Amino acid sequence: MRILFFGRGVISTQYAWAFEQAGHTVEFYVRKGRKETYGSHIELEMWDARKGKQLIKESWNVKLHEELSSNYDLIIVSVNTEQLPEAVQLLSTAAGNTPILLFNNIWQDLKSSIAPLCMNHVVFGFPGAGGGIADNRLRGGFLKMIFLEKPRAGTEYINNQVKKLFESAHFKISWIRDMQSWLWNHFAMNAAIETEVLKRGSFPALMNHRDSFAKVGKHMREMTPVLKARGAKRDMILLLLTKIPPVLLGTLFNKVIFAKGSLPRLFIEYNNSKAGFAISEVVREAKKLGIPLPHLTMAFDNSQQHKAIENLNL
Structure with missing residues (x-):
């Protein structure tokens, strides 16, 4: 397949490398000026767990383009969530009928998140990868598992093509029946983690505090009424974070899921992105619904005050 990745971020770069290794042609679309900034190669230091x-x-070596065309078998979009509206708008005018895999976190309902794209041209999925990029050096890794929505009416062919693509590169697919609820729950989990990241100062610092994930569970409990009001169905993420006592949850995350040397832990330790967007979106939705989120709101407001002070000192 000839595949175009929208942006040359952490997720796009790692899966593009894997697909090229499997014999596919991979290229990247980047914004004007980025081709010269990025250069023709990127240094990789990543864990492959397939x-x-x-x-x-x-x-x-990577091939970058600053113009977007439809001469591809598939376009894969994995961008920062706040960049998604701009990406979708550009694709609606330049992608034609090229199938799109939206490999992204999403807080909106799925249909409005991709408007004005046609739902029958888009498949929703989620990666099992993470890390960060600094000074043209990627540090991260990816798991064998990726998440993909079960085919909707009209997307059976695209789903099958995406399935074949990932399987050709030796990935295993976890099929999600209700992708809308799954993404809402996952987005809320990100907001819960970001709340602790803002308190600690960075994603790596999150791992140095034993009680961080116990508090993540408390934040998820706080957001449960928002998810319920939206109509999200409970899944394993929500049940895990809201039903297990905080102390036991902290132990489970620190000793098992994010144990020292594990890839999920490394994904967080390598993450050098800024936290805050997921919290802002959830807090905004809660205000619309009249649901109080005291801990998330306080963390977000404090971060905004710190930013204002930093800007004054510049």
Whole structure:
């Protein structure tokens, strides 16, 4: 397949590398001026967990374009959530009928999140990867599992093509029956984690505090009425974070899910992105619904005050 990745971010770069290794042609669309800034290669230091746990270290040549065309078999979009509206608008005018995999976190309802794109041209999925990029060096990794929505009426062909693509690169697919609820729950979990990140100062600092994930569970409990008001169905994420006592939850995350040396822990330790957007979106929705979120609101307001002070000192 000939695949275009929208943006050359952490997720796009790692899966593009994997697909090229499987014999596919991969290229990237980047904003004007970024082609020169990024250059023709990127340094990779990432863990590949498809067959055991292998560390990939290489300088990988990439092909970048600053113009968007429809001459591809598939376009894969994985951008920061706040960039999604701009990306969708551009794709609506330049992608034609090219199928699109939206490999992204989403807080809106799915149909409005991709307007004015046609729902029958879009499949929703979610990666099992993470990390960060600094000074043209990617540090991160990806798991064998990726998440993909079960086919909707009209998307069966695209779903099948996406399935074949990932399987050709030795990924395993976890099929999601209710992608809308799954993404809402996952977005809320990100907001809960971001709340602690804002308190601690960074994603890596989150891992240095034993009680961080116990508090993540408390934040999820606080957001449960918002998810319920939206009509989100409970899944394993929500049940795990809201039903297990905070102390036990903290132990589970620190000793098992994010144990030292585990890839999920490394994904967070390598993450150098800024936190705050997920919280702002959830807090905004809660205000519309008249639902109080005291801990999230306080964390977000404090972060905004810190930003204002930093701007004054510049």
